[in-house]
Amino acid sequence: MHLSQLEEWVTCDGLPLLIRPIQASDTGALRDLFKSLSMDYACETAFAAVGRLDRAEALLGVVRLCVDPEGRRAEMTIAVLTAEQGRGIGTLLMEKAVRYARGRGIAELHGMVHASNARMLSMARRHGVTLLSHPDGILQMSLDVASVEIATPCLPY
Numbered sequence: 001m002h003l004s005q006l007e008e009w010v011t012c013d014g015l016p017l018l019i020r021p022i023q024a025s026d027t028g029a030l031r032d033l034f035k036s037l038s039m040d041y042a043c044e045t046a047f048a049a050v051g052r053l054d055r056a057e058a059l060l061g062v063v064r065l066c067v068d069p070e071g072r073r074a075e076m077t078i079a080v081l082t083a084e085q086g087r088g089i090g091t092l093l094m095e096k097a098v099r100y101a102r103g104r105g106i107a108e109l110h111g112m113v114h115a116s117n118a119r120m121l122s123m124a125r126r127h128g129v130t131l132l133s134h135p136d137g138i139l140q141m142s143l144d145v146a147s148v149e150i151a152t153p154c155l156p157y
């Protein structure tokens with residue numbers, strides 16, 4: 001299917017809107033969108049891995065947690081800059097999320113991952129994530145926060 005087939009014009013509150021797949025040229029607009037959001041740390045938390053690339057500060061990866069109203073479960077999403085993947089940043093961010101969850105009494109982290117996402121699955125399995133298959137190639141991840149072994153201790157700053 002061509003991506004243009006996923007485009008749709010709709011009207012929302014009197015405003016004509018084009019709903020279309022996101023594209024690389026949206027980068028600046030996405031940044032503006034995120035800047036406009038204020039985060040409610042009671043139900044949403046995000047940690048960024050910030051490093052120096054070519055002598056400039058850069059955001060190398062982000063882990064986001066969306067905590068349910070009871071505060072016992074949180075949905076986790078992680079993304080690492082493509083060029084920096086495979087060097088342990090995703091692991092660090094996931095373990096940061098686990099340590100944060102422990103401190104807040106969150107018992108389970110969960111999320112969805114495609115069956116072809118070898119890197120995420122490798123990282124998930126190493127941390128004892130339980131995977132439940134859905135028929136459409138999606139796996140449901142569930143992580144028991146208490147049982148995770150933290151492999152990468154943080155150095156004192």
Ligand SMILES: CC(C)(COP(=O)(O)OP(=O)(O)OC[C@H]1O[C@@H](n2cnc3c(N)ncnc32)[C@H](O)[C@@H]1OP(=O)(O)O)[C@@H](O)C(=O)NCCC(=O)NCCS
Pocket residue numbers: 076077078079080081084085086087088089090091092111112113117118119120122123124126
């Ligand atoms: C999934 C993701 C967050 C992992 O981050 P990362 O920094 O690459 O992770 P790490 O380097 O800590 O470890 C990744 C694992 O992939 C393994 N790996 C490295 N290169 C690999 C490759 N080409 N194929 C498969 N596995 C690979 C690493 O050995 C490591 O495995 P291990 O846990 O068994 O040691 C990152 O790849 C990403 O941002 N992907 C795009 C967004 C995404 O898919 N997010 C997950 C959905 S929530």
